[in-house]
Amino acid sequence: MVHILKDGVDSTHMKTVTVRNVLILSAVIFCVLFITHFPTWYALINTPIGYAFTGNNAWFDPWDLNVYVAAIRWGQQGHLLLKNVYTTQNLQPTLMYPL
Numbered sequence: 001m002v003h004i005l006k007d008g009v010d011s012t013h014m015k016t017v018t019v020r021n022v023l024i025l026s027a028v029i030f031c032v033l034f035i036t037h038f039p040t041w042y043a044l045i046n047t048p049i050g051y052a053f054t055g056n057n058a059w060f061d062p063w064d065l066n067v068y069v070a071a072i073r074w075g076q077q078g079h080l081l082l083k084n085v086y087t088t089q090n091l092q093p094t095l096m097y098p099l
């Protein structure tokens with residue numbers, strides 16, 4: 001047992017930190033870290049060949065990131081106007097992200 005001393009408190013009123021408490025705290029920390037990081041790690045190791053893992057398997061809105069990456073790649077191919085590929089309507093390409 002490790003004794004945590006407080007100023008002005010005699011040894012009969014000390015709080016103790018037991019190995020059991022440390023193990024419980026360690027298990028809780030491990031579970032929280034596992035729950036938050038496992039999806040990203042799993043997505044990284046299971047990225048199909050020919051695809052790039054963007055480093056973010058988000059708990060928040062993942063579609064937003066995909067739209068930005070699609071717009072950037074569309075621009076890298078030499079297009080100035082962005083075509084809306086997420087609809088079945090026949091729409092004209094538009095300037096999506098003006099400066």
